[in-house]
Amino acid sequence: DQQVKQNSPSLSVQEGRISILNCDYTNSMFDYFLWYKKYPAEGPTFLISISSIKDKNEDGRFTVFLNKSAKHLSLHIVPSQPGDSAVYFCAASDGGATNKLIFGTGTLLAVQP
């Protein structure tokens, strides 16, 4: 049962344009959502998060949007840079005492110079 889904395995974007990565979830108990970035042979690196009480969080070039009614979140990167090329994972937590994160399968972003 895939509770967090990233339906696009890959995305290609031109440098300077906007990258939009999407994520859907099924568990309505999730109340905290995160995006991680992962380069080959490295561990995931935390990018940005959002609590379910908000619908937008912004940090520099990265903005995460949350639509609770649609159980959908997205990560916007603008402007995209070649160094942003990596796999992006969406993750969610249900607010339990464990802070256990459930990850999506990832989207490979390629930013073309």
Add this chain to the structure above:
Amino acid sequence: NAGVMQNPRHLVRRRGQEARLRCSPMKGHSHVYWYRQLPEEGLKFMVYLQKENIIDESGMPKERFSAEFPKEGPSILRIQQVVRGDSAAYFCASSPQREGSGSPLHFGNGTRLTVT
């Protein structure tokens, strides 16, 4: 990913051998999580530990896998009698002591286990 140290980075084992993966959390972090990433898949939760306690092992296979986080020293993920299906990247993450959810986990660079 400075701070969370995993070793070895690469581990090759023959079928039937034991694999021991080590994780030292970030300084000041007392919560450790182990995740596994199979090829072409996302990260799957395995186990959550605090010092000397297993809190949630709902993602651990019922047999051959065990984990510990002793009072002194790193957390250990142990796989006995490895099989080819155990080949994967195993990631450790840590977080500081906290109440409730709402803080990101900090990941190490993983151990890539290859079973031949």
